[in-house]
Amino acid sequence: MSNQLIVSLVVLPILAAAVPPLASLRYDRVGWAVATATALGHAAVAGALAWTVWTDGVVRYAVGGFVAPYGIELVADGLTVLVAVLISAVSLGVLAYARHAGPHTNTFYSQFLLLVAGLSGMAVTGDVFNLYVFLEITGIASYGLVASGPGGRSSVAALKYLVVGTVGASLYLLGVGYALAATGTLNMADLSVKLAAVGYDSTLVLTAFGLIVAGLTVKVALFPLHTWQPDAYADSPDSASAFISALVSTVSAYALARVLFSVFTVEFLVAVPVARWALVGVACVSIVVGSVLAVAQSDVQRMLAYSSVSQFGLVIAGFAVATPLAVVGATVHLVGHAVMKGGLFAVTGIIERRTGASTVGGYAGLGGREPVAAGVFALLALAMVGVPPAVGFVGKWYIVLGAVDAGVWPVVAVLLGSTLLTLAYFARLGERLYFAEPTIAPEPAAADGGESVSTAMTVTVVVAAVLAVGLTAAVPAVDQLLDQTVFELIRQ
Amino acid sequence: MTLDLLATRYNYYAVALLLGIGLYMLIESANLIKKVIGMNVFQTGIFLFLVTLAFRAGGNPPVVTEGAGPYVSPLPHVLVLTAIVVGVSLTAVALALVVRIYSKYGTLDETTLDQLYHE
Numbered sequence: 001m002s003n004q005l006i007v008s009l010v011v012l013p014i015l016a017a018a019v020p021p022l023a024s025l026r027y028d029r030v031g032w033a034v035a036t037a038t039a040l041g042h043a044a045v046a047g048a049l050a051w052t053v054w055t056d057g058v059v060r061y062a063v064g065g066f067v068a069p070y071g072i073e074l075v076a077d078g079l080t081v082l083v084a085v086l087i088s089a090v091s092l093g094v095l096a097y098a099r100h101a102g103p104h105t106n107t108f109y110s111q112f113l114l115l116v117a118g119l120s121g122m123a124v125t126g127d128v129f130n131l132y133v134f135l136e137i138t139g140i141a142s143y144g145l146v147a148s149g150p151g152g153r154s155s156v157a158a159l160k161y162l163v164v165g166t167v168g169a170s171l172y173l174l175g176v177g178y179a180l181a182a183t184g185t186l187n188m189a190d191l192s193v194k195l196a197a198v199g200y201d202s203t204l205v206l207t208a209f210g211l212i213v214a215g216l217t218v219k220v221a222l223f224p225l226h227t228w229q230p231d232a233y234a235d236s237p238d239s240a241s242a243f244i245s246a247l248v249s250t251v252s253a254y255a256l257a258r259v260l261f262s263v264f265t266v267e268f269l270v271a272v273p274v275a276r277w278a279l280v281g282v283a284c285v286s287i288v289v290g291s292v293l294a295v296a297q298s299d300v301q302r303m304l305a306y307s308s309v310s311q312f313g314l315v316i317a318g319f320a321v322a323t324p325l326a327v328v329g330a331t332v333h334l335v336g337h338a339v340m341k342g343g344l345f346a347v348t349g350i351i352e353r354r355t356g357a358s359t360v361g362g363y364a365g366l367g368g369r370e371p372v373a374a375g376v377f378a379l380l381a382l383a384m385v386g387v388p389p390a391v392g393f394v395g396k397w398y399i400v401l402g403a404v405d406a407g408v409w410p411v412v413a414v415l416l417g418s419t420l421l422t423l424a425y426f427a428r429l430g431e432r433l434y435f436a437e438p439t440i441a442p443e444p445a446a447a448d449g450g451e452s453v454s455t456a457m458t459v460t461v462v463v464a465a466v467l468a469v470g471l472t473a474a475v476p477a478v479d480q481l482l483d484q485t486v487f488e489l490i491r492q
Numbered sequence: 493m494t495l496d497l498l499a500t501r502y503n504y505y506a507v508a509l510l511l512g513i514g515l516y517m518l519i520e521s522a523n524l525i526k527k528v529i530g531m532n533v534f535q536t537g538i539f540l541f542l543v544t545l546a547f548r549a550g551g552n553p554p555v556v557t558e559g560a561g562p563y564v565s566p567l568p569h570v571l572v573l574t575a576i577v578v579g580v581s582l583t584a585v586a587l588a589l590v591v592r593i594y595s596k597y598g599t600l601d602e603t604t605l606d607q608l609y610h611e
Contacts, residue, residue, distance in 0.1 A: 058564050129571055143585055150594030156605060159589040161590045163518060166531055166582055170538055180568065298537060 003061040005049045006074045009084060009120045011047065012195030013038055017113035020106035023422035031109030031168055034057040037093050040115055042120070043088035050081040058485050060126070068126070069187035078481035083123040085255050087337050089210055090246045090342055091116055093460050097346050098239035100454030101353075108148050112243070115141035119251045128176050128263065129186045131255060132169065135219065139165045144249050145240040146232045155230035164228040168218025175211030178204050179263075188262045195264065199353035200271040209268070209275055218311050219252035223286040230305040238349030241301065246342030247449075249312055253414060257319045257330070261489040266322050277321040284414040286313030289422030295428075299360050300348050303425055304341065307384070311337050314418065317411050318399040324487050326402025328479050333395025336471055336480075340384050340392060343464025349377050350461060353451040363429055372458060374433045376465045382470040386419050502545040510537030524603040528586045529562065534580045542575070543567040 016038035020031040052059055059076040062068060076084070091112075102108075104214070118138030125131050143165070147158035180186060182204035183194035195205055214225075221229040227247075233241045260269070269276040290310030297303040319329025350373050352358045355366060367374045383390030386397075396415060403411040510533055517530025551564035594600055597608055 061540065129574075130504060133574060133578065136582070140581055140585055147589055147592070153594060153597065153609075158531050159524065159586060159593065162589065163531055164585050167515070167518065170535055174538050175566075177538065177571075180546050180571075182540075184565075184567075232574075236511055367555065474551070478531040489509065 003059065005045055005052065006061045006076050006124055007063065008045050009042065009049065009124055010074075010117055010334070012111045013117035017110050017117065019120055020113075022066065022105045022185065029104050029106070029388075030447075031106035031112075032099060032104070033108040034094065036092075036318060039088065039091040042083075042116060043092060046084040046088045049076055050085055052076075052209050053078060053081045053485060054481060069185050069190035071446065072130050073187055073189075074124045074128035075188070075193050076414065077123055077485035079254065079257065079486050080123050082335060082478065082481070083333065084120060084249060086250070086338055087116060087119050087123065087247060090243065090338060091370055093342065094239055094243040094463065096456045096461045097242060097349075099456055100452070101349060101457055103148050103238075105148070108145070108240075111141045111144040111148070111262055113147060114228055115243070115247075119139075119247055122251050122255050124433025126188045126262075127186050128179065128188060128191065128259075131258075132176060134174050135252075135255070135462060136170065137167050137253070138248060139169060139219075142244050142474075145244060146236040148240060149235060149237045151235075153231075153235040154237070157235035158224065161228040161232040164225075166216060166285065167227070168215045169246055170215070171211050172215030173219070175208045175213075175215060178208035178211060182208060188258070191263050192265050196267065197440065200268050205268075208277070209264055209272075212263075213256065213275075213279065213490050215397075216252055216256040217261065217282065217316075220249050220256060220316065221309055222288045222312060222316060223309055226286075226290070226306075226309045229309065230302045232378040233305040233308075233345070234299060234301040238352075240340045240372065241302045242345040242349070245304070245308060245345050246338040247321075249308060250338045253312055253315050253319075253334055257327075260318065260319055260322070261327075261486070267488065269320070269322055276320055276322075280317055280408065281413060283313045283317035283320060286310065286408060287317070287414050287418045288313075288421065291425065293419060294425045295421070297425075298361065299374050300429070301345065303360070304348065307422070308337075308341060309423065311341070311384070312417065314399060314415065316395065317415070318395075320401065321399070321403050321411060322405045322407050323402040324483070325405055326399050327486070328475075328482055329400075329402055329480060330396050332391060332471075332475055332478060333400060336391035336395050336468065337466055338381075340380050343461050344377065344380050344384070346457070346464065347373055347380065347461040350453050350457055351377070353453050360429060360432060363432040364436040365433075367434040369438075371460070376461045377429055377437075379434060379465045380468055381430060385426055386423045389472050390469050391475075392468070394472050394475050409450065503547075505539065507537050507541045507544065510534070510540060513530050524602065525587075526599045528583060531586070532579065535575070539572045539575060560590050567581060576597065590607075 003022060016034055019034045023030045047418055053076055057264040061074040063072040081314055107247030118134050118141055122138060123234060125134060143162045146161055147155050182198050183191055185194055233245050270318045285308050290306050290313060294303045294306035299308045315330045315334050352371060354370055357363055383392045386393040400412055400415050507578050514534025514537055518527050521527055546565040546568040548564055551562050552560050554563040554566035597605060
C-alpha cells in the first residue's frame with residue numbers, strides 16, 4: 001500500500017493537471033476547484049506517506065516493476081516526506097489565497113498542478129536522470145506561472161528565468177553524463193557505491209560533481225547565479241510569487257542535499273576538501289552579497305527576493321558542513337524559510353492591494369492603517385531575522401552549533417554576521433511601518449479603498465505567521481525523523 | 493598516447509564547440525530569438541556528448557539478435573530521446589513568451605526592452 005502512496009504523490013497532480021484545460025471546453029473557472037480537490041488528496045497521500053516513513057522507515061518503489069539499478073526507483077526517507085508535506089501545505093495555503101486574488105483562468109491551475117507534480121517528483125525520485133526530467137517539469141511549470149501576470153514585464157521575467165534555468169538544468173544533465181561515463185549507472189544508491197569504487201580523485205567524478213552542483217545552484221539561486229530570481233519573483237502575480245518563492249528554490253536545495261548525501265556521500269566531501277570548501281565558499285558569499293543587495297532595494301518584493309539568495313546560502317552552508325546537527329538546522333531552515341517567505345510575499349500582495357504601497361518608502365506609517373497585515377509582516381520579518389522562539393532562530397542556531405562542532409569557523413562567523421545583515425533590511429521596514437509618519441501621499445490605488453482582500457487571504461498569512469513561530473515545537477520530531485532515516489547517510 | 497587521443501576523439505571537439513557557441517550566443521546576442529537558438533545549440537552539444545558516450549569500437553545497434561554483439565550502450569540514447577522532448581517543450585514555451593513580448597513591446601531587442609523599462 002505504502003508503495004502506491006509514493007507514486008501517487010506524482011501521478012495524482014499530473015493527471016489532475018489535464019482536467020482544467022479539458023473542462024475549459026464547457027466550463028470557465030473550474031480550475032480552482034480541481035486544484036483544491038487535488039491538493040487535498042495530495043496532502044492526504046503525503047501525510048500517510050510521512051506516517052509510514054515515521055513508523056516503518058525508508059520506503060522504496062520500483063516504477064513499472066523494473067528493479068533498481070536498471071529501472072527508476074522512487075525513495076522516501078525522512079527528508080523526502082518533510083518536503084512532500086511542505087509542498088502539500090504550501091499548495092493549500094496558496095490556493096486559499098488565490099481563490100480571491102486570482103489568476104482565475106483554468107490554465108493557471110493546470111500549471112499549478114504540474115508544478116506540484118514536478119516538485120513532488122524531485123522530492124521522491126531515486127534516479128539522477130529522473131531528477132533532471134522533474135527539474136525541467138518544475139521549470140516549465142514555473143516559467144508559465146511567472147508569465148501568467150497581465151503585463152509584458154512578467155513575460156520578460158519568465159523568458160529570462162527560462163533561459164538561465166535551462167542553462168542550469170543543462171549543466172546538471174552534462175554532469176549526469178559524466179557520472180554515467182564514470183559508473184554506467186543512474187540510480188542514486190548504486191552511484192554512491194560505484195563512484196567510490198571509481199575513486200573520488202578521478203577527473204570524471206570531480207567534473208560530474210562540479211557540473212551537477214553548478215546546475216542545481218542556478219536553480220537554488222545562489223549568488224552569482226541568482227540573476228533570474230528577483231525579476232521572476234517581483235514581476236509575477238502574487239499567488240505565483242508566493243508559491244514559487246516558497247517551493248521552487250526550496251525543493252532544488254533539497255535536490256542538492258540529496259545529491260550531496262545520497263549520490264556523492266559525505267566520504268566524498270571528506271576525501272575532496274576543495275569540493276566542500278568551494279560549496280561553503282559559494283554559500284557564504286551568497287549570504288553576504290544577497291543581504292547587501294537586499295539592503296540596496298527600494299521595492300519590497302525585490303528585497304524579499306534578494307533575501308532568499310542570502311537565506312539559501314545559509315541552508316546550503318548547513319548541508320555542506322554535513323554534521324547531523326547542521327543538517328537538522330539546514331532542514332529546519334529550509335522548511336521554515338518556505339513558510340516565512342511564502343507568507344511574506346502573500347502579505348506584501350495584500351498590502352499592495354489595500355494601499356497600493358509596494359516600496360520601502362511607501363510602507364511609511366502603514367502600521368496604524370493596516371494593523372493585521374503590518375503585524376503579520378513584522379512578525380514574519382522578525383522570524384526571518386532569527387528572533388527566538390521563531391523557527392528562523394532554531395534553524396540558524398543548529399547550523400551554527402553544527403559548524404562549531406565541525407570546526408568550520410568561517411561559516412560560524414558569516415552566520416552570526418548574517419543575522420545582523422538580515423536585521424539591516426528588515427529593521428528598516430519595521431521602522432517605516434511603525435515609527436515613520438506617512439509622509440508620502442497615499443498612492444492612487446488607495447483613494448478608492450484599493451482592491452478587495454478576502455478573509456481567506458488574511459487567514460492564510462496569519463496562519464503562515466503562526467506557523468513561523470509554532471513550527472519550533474516540531475523541531476524535536478524533525479530531529480528524530482532524520483535520525484531514523486537520514487543520518488546513516490551522513491555519519492562519518 | 494595523448495596525441496593519439498587528441499587526434500581520434502574529434503567528437504569531443506564538436507561537443508566543446510557546440511557548448512561554447514551556444515553559451516556565447518545565449519549571453520552575447522541581444523536578439524531574443526537568437527538567445528533561444530543559442531540555448532538549443534547548447535543543448536545539442538550535450539546530446540552529442542551523451543551519444544558519443546554510448547559508442548564503442550565495432551559495436552552494433554542495440555537490437556538483440558543472434559551473434560550480433562557487441563552492442564553500443566542503449567542507455568544514453570534513451571536519455572537523449574527524453575532530453576530532446578524536454579528541449580522541444582522548452583523551445584515551445586520560450587517562443588510563446590517571445591511572441592507575447594513582441595506583441596506587447598514591438599521589439600525583440602534586449603537593449604531596447606531595457607530602455608523601455610527605464611522610461
